[in-house]
Amino acid sequence: MRDDLWFLERSICRMMGRSINDMKWVMPKKGVMRIGLDIDGVLYQWERTARYMLREILPNSPYKEVLKQESTDWDWIKDQVSKKDWDWLWDKGIKLGLFRHGHLYPGTIEAVRELANLGDVIAVTSRPKRTAADTFAWIAYQRLPIVGLHILSSKEPKSTVRPMFDVFLDDKPGNVSDLSINTSCKAYLMRRPWNKNYVAPEVHSWKEFIEIVRAL
Ligand SMILES: [Mg+2]
Numbered sequence: 001m002r003d004d005l006w007f008l009e010r011s012i013c014r015m016m017g018r019s020i021n022d023m024k025w026v027m028p029k030k031g032v033m034r035i036g037l038d039i040d041g042v043l044y045q046w047e048r049t050a051r052y053m054l055r056e057i058l059p060n061s062p063y064k065e066v067l068k069q070e071s072t073d074w075d076w077i078k079d080q081v082s083k084k085d086w087d088w089l090w091d092k093g094i095k096l097g098l099f100r101h102g103h104l105y106p107g108t109i110e111a112v113r114e115l116a117n118l119g120d121v122i123a124v125t126s127r128p129k130r131t132a133a134d135t136f137a138w139i140a141y142q143r144l145p146i147v148g149l150h151i152l153s154s155k156e157p158k159s160t161v162r163p164m165f166d167v168f169l170d171d172k173p174g175n176v177s178d179l180s181i182n183t184s185c186k187a188y189l190m191r192r193p194w195n196k197n198y199v200a201p202e203v204h205s206w207k208e209f210i211e212i213v214r215a216l
Pocket of ligand 1: 038039040042170171172
């Protein structure tokens with residue numbers, strides 16, 4: 001098996017006219033598991049923060065009652081608010097801390113620490129470029145043992161990140177299928193109320209995900 005991999009790596013390098021040393025960046029570091037984690041909806045309670053801001057921070061909010069309820073589908077919040085208020089969230093809301101002041105999901109710090117004992121933990125998020133500074137600050141503030149961060153701000157699929165992950169956890173069904181179809185990564189859906197209608201390899205808790213990673 002190892003010889004087959006070596007042959008494959010050599011063949012790819014030859015096809016691209018590159019030496020094996022030039023290509024090391026493409027290939028996962030042998031022996032260290034790469035564990036990819038989505039941020040919003042997995043580590044960070046973005047959905048709760050967004051509802052809070054639209055209820056309590058938006059001036060004269062008409063959503064004080066309706067947005068007390070957790071999202072029941074992927075675009076649920078967007079469907080409840082006007083375009084003007086949705087645009088407020090992504091402009092003024094970002095400036096006021098949409099990606100900075102919300103909470104982690106319970107158990108996240110302990111879970112990420114445990115995962116960091118099993119491999120390298122890398123965060124991957126699809127967020128606008130203007131959220132980068134808040135994303136760096138938030139990760140630093142949480143003191144999570146995360147050793148890498150990818151901010152995909154041009155709608156790049158997560159399958160384009162290199163080196164590829166061995167295992168990944170996301171709350172967006174499209175990301176799980178993208179990684180499953182286009183890479184060798186084992187991708188899992190963190191089951192949340194807004195993705196309950198989608199079929200995918202799933203986990204319901206950090207404990208369940210850690211058990212899967214431990215068994216790899
Ligand atoms: Mg997410």
